[in-house]
């Protein structure tokens with residue numbers, strides 16, 4: 001083992017110059033790794049700033065087209081759509097989720113009329129549509145699993161028929177992947193992709209998002225820990241992944257991102273399936289506020305996103321997608 005010792009081995013040799021650092025680099029982020037979550041809102045002529053997420057906006061559909069062109073020009077491969085609907089459309093069962101002309105379906109159609117290149121991902125969950133802000137319907141003070149799954153299947157089908165490419169159930173109900181896959185197959189949507197929110201933790205990092213979609217309005221101090229995972233657990237993430245894969249998901253996701261890199265790494269070693277991370281709203285807000293206040297350099301964006309690749313991710317959902325695409329394009 002002598003040859004491993006100093007001075008035969010000097011770890012710094014491969015760090016001396018940029019060319020060699022580039023040659024030995026194990027993981028790099030490319031624009032192709034990015035999914036951009038985008039907020040939409042009812043009405044016209046709106047581009048509303050989201051105060052909790054500086055630099056981001058909610059777009060009304062008439063303004064969406066321009067933003068889509070912007071995203072296309074940056075070569076971002078896919079977006080995820082999140083709606084903020086008006087309170088008068090919300091009710092306990094989230095029935096607006098099943099309206100074929102709801103804002104999400106109309107957004108998908110508009111995007112698909114504009115371009116066939118951009119992949120569209122849609123959340124399957126009821127929280128933007130329920131007046132209580134939970135992801136499902138409530139029975140006896142409990143988010144009812146099986147009743148909720150029935151509605152989610154319909155929601156997934158409606159979004160698919162509007163043209164959605166990737167169905168992303170974010171609700172954490174049991175058994176929903178199998179039922180959604182079944183309804184898609186039964187309706188001849190054989191190539192619709194499913195990216196399951198597999199290990200979605202009950203997290204305070206979702207706070208800014210809940211403001212952005214208006215689901216925190218009546219949510220108060222309630223939490224989602226009767227369906228989202230406990231952050232103390234990791235074996236449970238493996239069981240969730242086993243189930244989702246056996247039920248027919250094409251990809252799995254871990255959420256939030258940075259505090260859960262260990263989970264991504266574990267799943268990556270255990271399963272041969274593409275893994276995605278969601279760098280969530282709270283992570284975005286922390287980083288952007290630190291950058292805007294001069295506390296951190298903007299290079300932390302690339303550093304955090306590359307760490308997801310290192311942990312084993314195929315790609316990342318990130319609000320930094322446009323910013324980092326510009327950084328990556330400048331570098332090339």
Ligand code: PBG
Pocket residue numbers: 123125127135170171205206207208209210224279280281282
């Ligand atoms: C809804 C959903 C949430 C996020 C994505 N889909 C919030 C929640 O579960 O309360 C969070 C995304 C983010 O914080 O950026 N089921």
